[in-house]
Amino acid sequence: MPFEVASTTVVEPRAAALSLNGPAKTMQTALAPVDSSLQLTAVDYIQCEDVYSLKGMAAHPVVMERGQGEFLWDTTGKRYIDFNAGFSSCNQGHCHPKIVKAMMEQCQVLALPSRSVHNANYALLCKKLCHLSGFDKVALLNGGAEAVDMAIKAARAWAYKVKGIAQDQCLVLTAEHNYHGRSLSLLSASNDAGYRKNCGPWMPNVGPYCTGAVIRFGVVEDLEKAFKTHGDRIAAYIVEPVQGHAGCIAASDEYLVAVRDLCNKYRILFIADEIQGGLGRAGSLFSYQSSGVKPDMVVLGKSLSGGLYPVSGIIGTEDAMSGLEAGQYGSTFSGNPIGSAVALAALDVIVDEDLPGRSRDLGAKFAARLEAIKSPYFDKITGKGLFRSMYIHETHPEGRVTGARLAALCLERGLLLNSAGRRLRICPALVIDEAIMLEGVDIIERALNDLSDMELP
Numbered sequence: 385m386p387f388e389v390a391s392t393t394v395v396e397p398r399a400a401a402l403s404l405n406g407p408a409k410t411m412q413t414a415l416a417p418v419d420s421s422l423q424l425t426a427v428d429y430i431q432c433e434d435v436y437s438l439k440g441m442a443a444h445p446v447v448m449e450r451g452q453g454e455f456l457w458d459t460t461g462k463r464y465i466d467f468n469a470g471f472s473s474c475n476q477g478h479c480h481p482k483i484v485k486a487m488m489e490q491c492q493v494l495a496l497p498s499r500s501v502h503n504a505n506y507a508l509l510c511k512k513l514c515h516l517s518g519f520d521k522v523a524l525l526n527g528g529a530e531a532v533d534m535a536i537k538a539a540r541a542w543a544y545k546v547k548g549i550a551q552d553q554c555l556v557l558t559a560e561h562n563y564h565g566r567s568l569s570l571l572s573a574s575n576d577a578g579y580r581k582n583c584g585p586w587m588p589n590v591g592p593y594c595t596g597a598v599i600r601f602g603v604v605e606d607l608e609k610a611f612k613t614h615g616d617r618i619a620a621y622i623v624e625p626v627q628g629h630a631g632c633i634a635a636s637d638e639y640l641v642a643v644r645d646l647c648n649k650y651r652i653l654f655i656a657d658e659i660q661g662g663l664g665r666a667g668s669l670f671s672y673q674s675s676g677v678k679p680d681m682v683v684l685g686k687s688l689s690g691g692l693y694p695v696s697g698i699i700g701t702e703d704a705m706s707g708l709e710a711g712q713y714g715s716t717f718s719g720n721p722i723g724s725a726v727a728l729a730a731l732d733v734i735v736d737e738d739l740p741g742r743s744r745d746l747g748a749k750f751a752a753r754l755e756a757i758k759s760p761y762f763d764k765i766t767g768k769g770l771f772r773s774m775y776i777h778e779t780h781p782e783g784r785v786t787g788a789r790l791a792a793l794c795l796e797r798g799l800l801l802n803s804a805g806r807r808l809r810i811c812p813a814l815v816i817d818e819a820i821m822l823e824g825v826d827i828i829e830r831a832l833n834d835l836s837d838m839e840l841p
Protein backbone atom coordinates (compact mmCIF):
# COMPACT_ATOMS: atom_id res chain seq x y z
CA MET A 385 0.00 0.00 0.00
CA PRO A 386 1.76 3.23 -1.06
CA PHE A 387 1.62 6.13 1.32
CA GLU A 388 2.66 9.72 0.64
CA VAL A 389 4.40 11.55 3.41
CA ALA A 390 3.92 15.23 2.68
CA SER A 391 2.28 15.64 -0.65
CA THR A 392 0.42 18.69 -1.82
CA THR A 393 -0.68 16.93 -4.98
CA VAL A 394 -3.58 14.90 -3.59
CA VAL A 395 -6.05 17.31 -5.10
CA GLU A 396 -5.54 18.63 -8.61
CA PRO A 397 -3.74 21.98 -8.40
CA ARG A 398 -5.61 24.95 -9.78
CA ALA A 399 -2.95 27.60 -9.66
CA ALA A 400 -3.77 28.61 -13.21
CA ALA A 401 -7.42 29.18 -12.39
CA LEU A 402 -6.36 31.38 -9.52
CA SER A 403 -3.64 33.09 -11.56
CA LEU A 404 -1.15 32.36 -8.80
CA ASN A 405 1.72 32.26 -11.23
CA GLY A 406 0.84 35.55 -12.85
CA PRO A 407 2.16 39.00 -11.96
CA ALA A 408 2.37 39.93 -8.27
CA LYS A 409 -1.07 40.40 -6.72
CA THR A 410 -2.45 41.20 -3.35
CA MET A 411 -3.65 38.21 -1.33
CA GLN A 412 -7.18 39.43 -1.91
CA THR A 413 -6.84 39.19 -5.67
CA ALA A 414 -5.03 35.89 -5.55
CA LEU A 415 -7.69 34.36 -3.37
CA ALA A 416 -10.69 35.77 -5.18
CA PRO A 417 -12.38 32.94 -7.08
CA VAL A 418 -12.28 33.60 -10.82
CA ASP A 419 -15.35 31.47 -11.17
CA SER A 420 -18.04 31.70 -8.53
CA SER A 421 -18.69 27.95 -8.86
CA LEU A 422 -15.04 27.28 -7.96
CA GLN A 423 -14.60 26.08 -4.39
CA LEU A 424 -11.13 26.82 -3.06
CA THR A 425 -9.38 23.79 -1.62
CA ALA A 426 -6.50 23.29 0.77
CA VAL A 427 -4.19 22.93 -2.22
CA ASP A 428 -5.19 26.34 -3.50
CA TYR A 429 -4.39 27.98 -0.19
CA ILE A 430 -1.13 26.09 0.19
CA GLN A 431 -0.04 27.11 -3.29
CA CYS A 432 -1.07 30.67 -2.59
CA GLU A 433 1.13 30.68 0.52
CA ASP A 434 3.99 29.12 -1.44
CA VAL A 435 3.82 31.96 -3.94
CA TYR A 436 3.43 34.89 -1.57
CA SER A 437 5.04 33.93 1.73
CA LEU A 438 8.64 33.54 2.78
CA LYS A 439 9.25 29.90 3.67
CA GLY A 440 8.72 29.14 7.34
CA MET A 441 8.85 25.76 9.04
CA ALA A 442 7.78 22.75 6.98
CA ALA A 443 4.03 22.54 7.49
CA HIS A 444 1.63 19.61 7.15
CA PRO A 445 -0.37 19.81 3.91
CA VAL A 446 -3.64 20.76 5.59
CA VAL A 447 -5.36 24.09 6.11
CA MET A 448 -7.01 24.45 9.47
CA GLU A 449 -10.25 26.35 9.69
CA ARG A 450 -11.57 25.93 13.21
CA GLY A 451 -10.34 25.02 16.66
CA GLN A 452 -12.09 24.23 19.92
CA GLY A 453 -10.54 22.76 23.04
CA GLU A 454 -8.30 19.84 22.10
CA PHE A 455 -9.54 19.68 18.48
CA LEU A 456 -8.87 21.31 15.14
CA TRP A 457 -10.93 21.03 11.94
CA ASP A 458 -9.56 21.52 8.42
CA THR A 459 -11.24 23.11 5.40
CA THR A 460 -12.85 19.79 4.47
CA GLY A 461 -14.45 19.54 7.89
CA LYS A 462 -12.15 16.73 9.01
CA ARG A 463 -11.48 16.70 12.75
CA TYR A 464 -8.03 16.28 14.29
CA ILE A 465 -6.98 15.62 17.87
CA ASP A 466 -4.33 18.29 18.35
CA PHE A 467 -1.15 17.05 20.07
CA ASN A 468 0.61 20.30 19.25
CA ALA A 469 -1.62 22.90 20.93
CA GLY A 470 -0.11 25.83 19.05
CA PHE A 471 3.36 24.85 20.26
CA SER A 472 2.01 25.05 23.82
CA SER A 473 0.36 28.43 23.32
CA CYS A 474 -3.06 26.83 23.70
CA ASN A 475 -2.62 25.06 27.04
CA GLN A 476 -6.18 26.24 27.77
CA GLY A 477 -7.41 24.62 24.52
CA HIS A 478 -8.28 26.38 21.29
CA CYS A 479 -10.60 29.38 21.61
CA HIS A 480 -11.39 28.92 25.28
CA PRO A 481 -14.80 30.61 25.68
CA LYS A 482 -13.82 32.65 28.74
CA ILE A 483 -10.72 34.03 27.02
CA VAL A 484 -12.61 34.70 23.78
CA LYS A 485 -15.30 36.54 25.76
CA ALA A 486 -12.74 38.72 27.56
CA MET A 487 -11.10 39.55 24.24
CA MET A 488 -14.34 40.34 22.41
CA GLU A 489 -15.59 42.55 25.23
CA GLN A 490 -12.34 44.49 25.41
CA CYS A 491 -12.14 44.85 21.59
CA GLN A 492 -15.36 46.78 21.61
CA VAL A 493 -14.25 49.22 24.25
CA LEU A 494 -10.58 50.13 24.02
CA ALA A 495 -7.72 48.58 22.08
CA LEU A 496 -4.59 50.71 22.18
CA PRO A 497 -4.57 53.98 24.08
CA SER A 498 -0.72 53.64 24.08
CA ARG A 499 1.63 53.45 27.01
CA SER A 500 1.75 57.24 27.16
CA VAL A 501 -1.33 56.81 29.36
CA HIS A 502 -2.27 54.15 31.91
CA ASN A 503 -4.77 51.36 31.43
CA ALA A 504 -6.50 49.34 34.10
CA ASN A 505 -6.00 45.89 32.58
CA TYR A 506 -2.24 46.28 32.43
CA ALA A 507 -2.01 47.32 36.07
CA LEU A 508 -4.21 44.40 37.16
CA LEU A 509 -2.27 41.93 35.04
CA CYS A 510 1.06 43.00 36.56
CA LYS A 511 -0.42 42.59 40.03
CA LYS A 512 -1.88 39.18 39.21
CA LEU A 513 1.40 37.91 37.77
CA CYS A 514 3.32 39.05 40.84
CA HIS A 515 0.80 37.45 43.20
CA LEU A 516 0.78 34.17 41.28
CA SER A 517 4.55 33.93 40.98
CA GLY A 518 5.77 35.50 44.19
CA PHE A 519 7.94 37.98 42.26
CA ASP A 520 7.98 41.76 42.63
CA LYS A 521 8.06 43.37 39.19
CA VAL A 522 6.78 42.67 35.69
CA ALA A 523 7.60 43.97 32.22
CA LEU A 524 5.13 42.89 29.57
CA LEU A 525 5.97 42.46 25.91
CA ASN A 526 4.50 40.71 22.89
CA GLY A 527 6.31 37.66 21.49
CA GLY A 528 8.47 35.17 23.37
CA ALA A 529 11.75 36.05 21.67
CA GLU A 530 11.20 39.69 22.50
CA ALA A 531 10.81 38.80 26.17
CA VAL A 532 14.01 36.74 26.33
CA ASP A 533 15.81 39.59 24.60
CA MET A 534 14.43 41.88 27.31
CA ALA A 535 15.66 39.49 30.01
CA ILE A 536 19.19 39.69 28.58
CA LYS A 537 18.94 43.47 28.47
CA ALA A 538 17.67 43.67 32.05
CA ALA A 539 20.42 41.30 33.22
CA ARG A 540 23.12 43.39 31.53
CA ALA A 541 21.76 46.57 33.07
CA TRP A 542 21.72 44.87 36.48
CA ALA A 543 25.28 43.67 35.97
CA TYR A 544 26.61 47.18 35.35
CA LYS A 545 24.45 49.09 37.78
CA VAL A 546 24.11 46.67 40.68
CA LYS A 547 26.86 44.07 40.42
CA GLY A 548 29.41 46.65 39.27
CA ILE A 549 30.83 44.86 36.22
CA ALA A 550 32.87 47.18 33.97
CA GLN A 551 30.83 48.64 31.08
CA ASP A 552 30.40 46.35 28.08
CA GLN A 553 32.32 43.51 29.72
CA CYS A 554 29.53 41.31 31.09
CA LEU A 555 28.72 37.81 29.92
CA VAL A 556 25.28 36.15 29.71
CA LEU A 557 25.51 32.37 29.65
CA THR A 558 23.03 29.98 28.06
CA ALA A 559 22.98 26.19 27.80
CA GLU A 560 23.96 24.26 24.70
CA HIS A 561 21.00 23.22 22.48
CA ASN A 562 18.76 25.89 23.97
CA TYR A 563 15.86 27.42 22.11
CA HIS A 564 15.00 30.93 23.20
CA GLY A 565 13.71 32.27 19.88
CA ARG A 566 14.96 33.36 16.49
CA SER A 567 15.82 37.03 16.90
CA LEU A 568 19.44 38.03 16.37
CA SER A 569 20.28 38.28 20.08
CA LEU A 570 18.83 34.81 20.74
CA LEU A 571 20.53 33.22 17.78
CA SER A 572 23.70 34.82 19.17
CA ALA A 573 22.94 32.85 22.34
CA SER A 574 22.25 29.64 20.43
CA ASN A 575 24.37 26.93 18.82
CA ASP A 576 21.79 25.89 16.22
CA ALA A 577 23.72 25.95 12.95
CA GLY A 578 20.57 25.80 10.80
CA TYR A 579 18.86 28.79 12.38
CA ARG A 580 22.11 30.79 12.41
CA LYS A 581 23.08 30.12 8.81
CA ASN A 582 24.03 33.30 6.93
CA CYS A 583 22.74 35.59 9.70
CA GLY A 584 25.94 36.69 11.47
CA PRO A 585 27.80 38.62 12.77
CA TRP A 586 26.71 37.69 16.27
CA MET A 587 26.25 39.68 19.42
CA PRO A 588 29.33 39.12 21.60
CA ASN A 589 29.42 37.84 25.18
CA VAL A 590 26.30 35.67 25.13
CA GLY A 591 25.69 31.98 24.63
CA PRO A 592 26.86 28.54 25.67
CA TYR A 593 30.48 29.13 24.58
CA CYS A 594 31.08 32.76 25.55
CA THR A 595 33.50 31.85 28.36
CA GLY A 596 35.61 29.83 25.94
CA ALA A 597 34.28 26.50 27.28
CA VAL A 598 30.95 24.80 26.72
CA ILE A 599 27.97 25.01 29.08
CA ARG A 600 26.21 21.67 28.58
CA PHE A 601 22.59 21.51 29.70
CA GLY A 602 22.30 19.70 33.02
CA VAL A 603 26.06 19.49 33.68
CA VAL A 604 26.80 21.23 36.98
CA GLU A 605 30.58 20.98 36.53
CA ASP A 606 30.51 23.14 33.37
CA LEU A 607 28.69 25.89 35.17
CA GLU A 608 30.90 25.57 38.25
CA LYS A 609 34.05 25.91 36.15
CA ALA A 610 32.71 28.88 34.18
CA PHE A 611 31.51 30.67 37.31
CA LYS A 612 34.79 30.03 39.13
CA THR A 613 36.89 31.42 36.30
CA HIS A 614 34.66 34.21 35.00
CA GLY A 615 32.08 34.76 37.78
CA ASP A 616 33.06 38.38 38.30
CA ARG A 617 32.05 39.12 34.68
CA ILE A 618 28.94 36.95 34.45
CA ALA A 619 25.58 38.73 34.67
CA ALA A 620 23.21 35.80 34.25
CA TYR A 621 22.61 32.20 33.31
CA ILE A 622 19.46 31.74 31.21
CA VAL A 623 18.10 28.22 31.03
CA GLU A 624 14.93 26.34 30.10
CA PRO A 625 14.21 23.99 33.02
CA VAL A 626 12.78 21.66 30.38
CA GLN A 627 14.52 22.04 27.01
CA GLY A 628 11.57 21.66 24.63
CA HIS A 629 13.13 22.18 21.22
CA ALA A 630 16.04 19.91 22.12
CA GLY A 631 13.56 17.05 22.73
CA CYS A 632 11.71 17.70 25.99
CA ILE A 633 14.75 17.10 28.15
CA ALA A 634 14.00 17.98 31.78
CA ALA A 635 16.81 19.24 33.97
CA SER A 636 16.96 17.26 37.22
CA ASP A 637 15.82 18.98 40.38
CA GLU A 638 19.39 18.53 41.68
CA TYR A 639 20.68 20.50 38.69
CA LEU A 640 18.29 23.37 39.35
CA VAL A 641 19.24 23.40 43.03
CA ALA A 642 22.92 23.49 42.04
CA VAL A 643 22.25 26.34 39.58
CA ARG A 644 20.57 28.30 42.36
CA ASP A 645 23.44 27.68 44.80
CA LEU A 646 26.11 28.60 42.26
CA CYS A 647 24.26 31.75 41.20
CA ASN A 648 23.99 32.77 44.86
CA LYS A 649 27.66 32.05 45.48
CA TYR A 650 28.91 34.11 42.51
CA ARG A 651 26.13 36.73 42.52
CA ILE A 652 24.80 35.80 39.12
CA LEU A 653 21.16 36.05 38.03
CA PHE A 654 19.37 32.74 37.49
CA ILE A 655 16.85 33.30 34.69
CA ALA A 656 14.34 30.58 33.81
CA ASP A 657 12.84 30.59 30.32
CA GLU A 658 9.35 29.27 31.06
CA ILE A 659 7.85 30.39 27.77
CA GLN A 660 6.96 26.83 26.85
CA GLY A 661 7.45 24.73 29.98
CA GLY A 662 5.64 27.15 32.25
CA LEU A 663 2.01 27.94 33.07
CA GLY A 664 1.13 24.31 33.72
CA ARG A 665 2.61 22.60 30.67
CA ALA A 666 5.17 20.56 32.64
CA GLY A 667 2.91 19.72 35.60
CA SER A 668 3.35 22.78 37.82
CA LEU A 669 2.64 26.47 37.33
CA PHE A 670 6.37 27.00 36.70
CA SER A 671 8.44 24.03 35.68
CA TYR A 672 11.27 24.87 38.10
CA GLN A 673 8.92 24.49 41.07
CA SER A 674 9.50 20.74 41.39
CA SER A 675 13.04 21.58 42.57
CA GLY A 676 11.86 23.92 45.32
CA VAL A 677 14.13 26.73 44.12
CA LYS A 678 13.17 30.14 42.82
CA PRO A 679 15.05 31.91 40.02
CA ASP A 680 15.69 35.67 40.01
CA MET A 681 13.78 36.23 36.80
CA VAL A 682 11.29 34.21 34.74
CA VAL A 683 10.35 34.66 31.09
CA LEU A 684 6.77 33.92 30.02
CA GLY A 685 4.89 33.87 26.72
CA LYS A 686 2.79 31.45 24.68
CA SER A 687 -0.17 30.33 26.85
CA LEU A 688 0.04 33.52 28.91
CA SER A 689 -2.63 34.53 26.39
CA GLY A 690 -4.12 31.11 25.60
CA GLY A 691 -3.15 31.42 21.94
CA LEU A 692 -5.43 34.37 21.30
CA TYR A 693 -3.11 37.34 21.25
CA PRO A 694 0.67 37.70 21.54
CA VAL A 695 1.52 38.52 25.15
CA SER A 696 4.88 37.80 26.80
CA GLY A 697 6.85 39.21 29.65
CA ILE A 698 9.50 38.94 32.28
CA ILE A 699 8.84 38.78 35.99
CA GLY A 700 11.54 39.08 38.61
CA THR A 701 12.72 40.17 41.99
CA GLU A 702 12.99 43.85 42.78
CA ASP A 703 16.79 43.49 42.72
CA ALA A 704 17.05 41.63 39.39
CA MET A 705 14.71 44.08 37.69
CA SER A 706 16.40 47.19 39.06
CA GLY A 707 19.01 47.72 36.35
CA LEU A 708 16.99 49.34 33.59
CA GLU A 709 16.00 52.95 33.96
CA ALA A 710 12.75 54.67 33.01
CA GLY A 711 12.31 54.74 29.26
CA GLN A 712 14.60 51.78 28.55
CA TYR A 713 11.64 49.41 28.48
CA GLY A 714 8.84 49.98 26.02
CA SER A 715 7.03 48.74 22.95
CA THR A 716 3.97 50.11 21.15
CA PHE A 717 1.73 47.10 21.69
CA SER A 718 3.04 45.89 25.06
CA GLY A 719 0.55 45.87 27.90
CA ASN A 720 -2.33 47.11 25.76
CA PRO A 721 -5.86 46.64 27.11
CA ILE A 722 -6.79 43.78 24.78
CA GLY A 723 -3.65 41.73 25.37
CA SER A 724 -3.88 42.37 29.11
CA ALA A 725 -7.58 41.40 29.25
CA VAL A 726 -6.77 38.23 27.35
CA ALA A 727 -3.86 37.38 29.65
CA LEU A 728 -5.94 38.05 32.78
CA ALA A 729 -8.59 35.62 31.51
CA ALA A 730 -5.97 33.09 30.36
CA LEU A 731 -4.38 33.08 33.82
CA ASP A 732 -7.80 32.69 35.45
CA VAL A 733 -8.46 29.60 33.33
CA ILE A 734 -5.08 28.11 34.28
CA VAL A 735 -5.85 28.59 37.98
CA ASP A 736 -9.62 27.92 38.01
CA GLU A 737 -9.35 24.74 35.93
CA ASP A 738 -6.20 23.64 37.75
CA LEU A 739 -4.31 23.09 34.52
CA PRO A 740 -1.01 22.38 36.32
CA GLY A 741 -2.77 19.61 38.28
CA ARG A 742 -4.39 18.21 35.13
CA SER A 743 -1.03 18.25 33.38
CA ARG A 744 0.58 16.37 36.28
CA ASP A 745 -2.15 13.73 36.57
CA LEU A 746 -2.88 13.26 32.88
CA GLY A 747 0.83 13.47 32.11
CA ALA A 748 1.52 10.42 34.30
CA LYS A 749 -1.21 8.42 32.52
CA PHE A 750 -0.02 9.68 29.15
CA ALA A 751 3.56 8.60 29.88
CA ALA A 752 2.44 5.17 31.13
CA ARG A 753 0.30 4.57 28.04
CA LEU A 754 3.03 5.76 25.65
CA GLU A 755 5.59 3.56 27.37
CA ALA A 756 3.26 0.59 26.86
CA ILE A 757 3.33 1.01 23.06
CA LYS A 758 4.15 -2.34 21.59
CA SER A 759 6.45 -1.88 18.61
CA PRO A 760 10.06 -2.78 17.91
CA TYR A 761 10.43 0.81 16.66
CA PHE A 762 9.39 2.47 19.92
CA ASP A 763 12.42 3.80 21.78
CA LYS A 764 11.53 6.06 24.72
CA ILE A 765 9.62 9.05 25.91
CA THR A 766 11.01 12.11 27.64
CA GLY A 767 9.62 15.15 29.41
CA LYS A 768 7.34 16.06 32.28
CA GLY A 769 3.58 16.52 32.69
CA LEU A 770 2.01 16.92 29.25
CA PHE A 771 5.28 18.27 27.84
CA ARG A 772 6.55 15.14 26.08
CA SER A 773 8.57 13.76 23.21
CA MET A 774 8.46 10.20 21.91
CA TYR A 775 11.54 8.79 20.20
CA ILE A 776 11.42 6.00 17.65
CA HIS A 777 14.15 3.81 16.16
CA GLU A 778 14.43 4.67 12.47
CA THR A 779 15.90 1.24 11.81
CA HIS A 780 13.50 -0.23 9.25
CA PRO A 781 15.73 -1.79 6.54
CA GLU A 782 13.87 0.06 3.76
CA GLY A 783 13.53 3.26 5.76
CA ARG A 784 9.77 2.96 6.09
CA VAL A 785 9.64 3.92 9.76
CA THR A 786 10.64 7.55 10.20
CA GLY A 787 9.36 10.36 12.38
CA ALA A 788 8.12 12.29 9.33
CA ARG A 789 6.17 9.31 7.93
CA LEU A 790 4.72 8.54 11.34
CA ALA A 791 3.51 12.12 11.81
CA ALA A 792 2.06 12.13 8.28
CA LEU A 793 0.18 8.87 8.82
CA CYS A 794 -1.16 10.09 12.16
CA LEU A 795 -2.37 13.24 10.40
CA GLU A 796 -4.15 11.17 7.78
CA ARG A 797 -5.84 9.34 10.67
CA GLY A 798 -6.91 12.47 12.49
CA LEU A 799 -4.09 13.24 14.90
CA LEU A 800 -1.92 16.34 14.55
CA LEU A 801 1.60 16.12 15.92
CA ASN A 802 5.02 17.25 14.78
CA SER A 803 8.16 15.30 14.13
CA ALA A 804 11.79 16.40 14.32
CA GLY A 805 14.05 13.66 13.06
CA ARG A 806 13.19 10.46 14.95
CA ARG A 807 11.30 12.38 17.59
CA LEU A 808 7.61 13.18 17.91
CA ARG A 809 6.59 16.13 19.97
CA ILE A 810 3.41 15.38 21.88
CA CYS A 811 1.97 18.28 23.79
CA PRO A 812 -1.85 18.29 23.83
CA ALA A 813 -3.92 21.06 25.38
CA LEU A 814 -4.03 20.69 29.15
CA VAL A 815 -7.83 20.67 29.03
CA ILE A 816 -7.83 17.50 26.92
CA ASP A 817 -10.32 14.82 27.86
CA GLU A 818 -8.53 11.70 29.12
CA ALA A 819 -10.33 9.36 26.69
CA ILE A 820 -9.43 11.60 23.73
CA MET A 821 -5.82 11.72 24.87
CA LEU A 822 -5.69 7.91 24.98
CA GLU A 823 -7.41 7.74 21.57
CA GLY A 824 -4.54 9.85 20.26
CA VAL A 825 -1.98 7.40 21.65
CA ASP A 826 -3.91 4.50 20.06
CA ILE A 827 -3.55 6.30 16.70
CA ILE A 828 0.20 6.63 17.25
CA GLU A 829 0.58 2.95 18.19
CA ARG A 830 -1.45 1.66 15.22
CA ALA A 831 0.35 3.99 12.81
CA LEU A 832 3.74 2.88 14.10
CA ASN A 833 2.80 -0.73 13.53
CA ASP A 834 1.25 -0.13 10.09
CA LEU A 835 4.13 1.93 8.73
CA SER A 836 6.46 -1.00 8.18
CA ASP A 837 3.88 -2.52 5.77
CA MET A 838 3.52 0.71 3.82
CA GLU A 839 5.75 1.19 0.82
CA LEU A 840 7.61 4.42 0.29
CA PRO A 841 6.00 6.60 -2.39
Ligand SMILES: Cc1ncc(COP(=O)(O)O)c(C=O)c1O
Nearest residue numbers: 527528529563564565657659660
Ligand atom coordinates in the same frame (compact mmCIF):
# COMPACT_ATOMS: atom_id res chain seq x y z
C1 LIG B 1 11.57 28.02 25.57
C2 LIG B 1 11.22 28.99 24.49
N1 LIG B 1 11.70 30.24 24.57
C3 LIG B 1 11.40 31.15 23.64
C4 LIG B 1 10.59 30.85 22.57
C5 LIG B 1 10.31 31.91 21.53
O1 LIG B 1 8.99 32.31 21.60
P1 LIG B 1 8.29 33.01 20.32
O2 LIG B 1 8.20 31.96 19.26
O3 LIG B 1 6.97 33.49 20.82
O4 LIG B 1 9.20 34.12 19.91
C6 LIG B 1 10.07 29.57 22.46
C7 LIG B 1 9.20 29.20 21.31
O5 LIG B 1 8.97 28.05 21.00
C8 LIG B 1 10.38 28.61 23.44
O6 LIG B 1 9.91 27.36 23.39
